[in-house]
Amino acid sequence: MTILDTIKTRYSVRKYEKRSVEQGKVNAILEAAHCAPTAANMQPQKILVVQNPENLEKFSAGANTYNAPLVMLVCADLDTAWVRPFDGKNMVDIDASIVTDHMMLTATELGLGSCWITYFDPEAIRAAFNLPENLVPVNILAIGYAADKPQSPDRHTQTRKALNQTVTFETL
Secondary structure (H helix, E strand, O other), X not given: OOXXXXXXXXXXXXXXXXXXXOHHHHHHHHHXXXXXXXXXXXXXXXXXXXXXXXXXXXXXXXXXXXXXXEEEEEEEEOOOOOEOOOOOOEXXXXXXXXXXXXXXXXXXXXXXXXXXXXXXXXXXXXXHOOOOOOEEEEEEEEEEOEOOOOOOOOOHHHHOOOHHHHOOOOOO
């Protein structure tokens, strides 16, 4: 499968089988996170891997993880993130999102489904997992074996704007 095939195959899974994700696949997903580029190579990501049912239940305080058997909470460390000197923009959200994207696409390549969750109460998640103040919860990635019907890899021609609506060459 090419990277473009993987991208087209991936969809948001909201129904999972009740089976665990093998440790080898968890490790491969984490290796993809490890290889993700970050601003100035500061690597501010902190990833909490949650598989234990009691700990998975903690997400219900602030997020719907669709009963996924594996959830990765991607946080960013404000103390180690690179800040652009021209305007003070902190790159934590961008870095954490690149890491999340690498993990999500690797899960797809491994035959797993995922759902990138940004609709969550960050303070409830912070409290549920006792996160220190310097760690910002940025993304939640629910992962597991999909129990729903896969979406068509060709759906993007109907669900996305045409390229000429989002891309220009040389000038905007």
